[in-house]
Amino acid sequence: EAQVTQNPRYLITVTGKKLTVTCSQNMNHEYMSWYRQDPGLGLRQIYYSMNVEVTDKGDVPEGYKVSRKEKRNFPLILESPSPNQTSLYFCASSSGWGRETQYFGPGTRLLVL
Amino acid sequence: QKEVEQDPGPLSVPEGAIVSLNCTYSNSAFQYFMWYRQYSRKGPELLMYTYSSGNKEDGRFTAQVDKSSKYISLFIRDSQPSDSATYLCAMSNTDKLIFGTGTRLQVFP
Numbered sequence: 001e002a003q004v005t006q007n008p009r010y011l012i013t014v015t016g017k018k019l020t021v022t023c024s025q026n027m028n029h030e031y032m033s034w035y036r037q038d039p040g041l042g043l044r045q046i047y048y049s050m051n052v053e054v055t056d057k058g059d060v061p062e063g064y065k066v067s068r069k070e071k072r073n074f075p076l077i078l079e080s081p082s083p084n085q086t087s088l089y090f091c092a093s094s095s096g097w098g099r100e101t102q103y104f105g106p107g108t109r110l111l112v113l
Numbered sequence: 114q115k116e117v118e119q120d121p122g123p124l125s126v127p128e129g130a131i132v133s134l135n136c137t138y139s140n141s142a143f144q145y146f147m148w149y150r151q152y153s154r155k156g157p158e159l160l161m162y163t164y165s166s167g168n169k170e171d172g173r174f175t176a177q178v179d180k181s182s183k184y185i186s187l188f189i190r191d192s193q194p195s196d197s198a199t200y201l202c203a204m205s206n207t208d209k210l211i212f213g214t215g216t217r218l219q220v221f222p
Contacts, residue, residue, distance in 0.1 A: 004156070042117075043157070043201065043212035059209075090156050099210045100145045100203075104156030 023091030119213030136202035
């Protein structure tokens, strides 16, 4: 089954404790991205990657890091989480460079205390 | 002013009704227009994708783009309770991809 998986699905942490949210896709997609979804603000792109070892900032990259060492994986790293990073996070992927037809993962709900 | 405006709803309709969901935008450079459906506690899934102006139909769903008015619509015919979800519009050009905040739709039996 074609899918994007994220782990963990739910996470409660404390300010400053480094965490990683994993994302994996099994569709051999080149394009992968991370979004956060907040009430009243919609989906906002954090980082994206056009292919292995190619990453770029989205609209809200501050406080986040990413890496793309393998085509299927695109982890999101919060080096020092803060309460304003409490949000619902989605990973997405698409074939080629087409951002328009993205497959989204199930989401990771993060609470930073 | 946001680049993409979408009424948050909720929009509540009886089963079988025709639903109209809309977004307005301010950036005339947008070329690609999408509609995503998001069920509660799930990720968004792509419903419709159109390039430039015009209509596109897929089963009970019709997407309409009016670039002159900077207005896009999604029509759902014969709405079903299973259509109850949040609908997100999205639009893009070579520089950016922007999502609307979503309209919550409830279809009651």
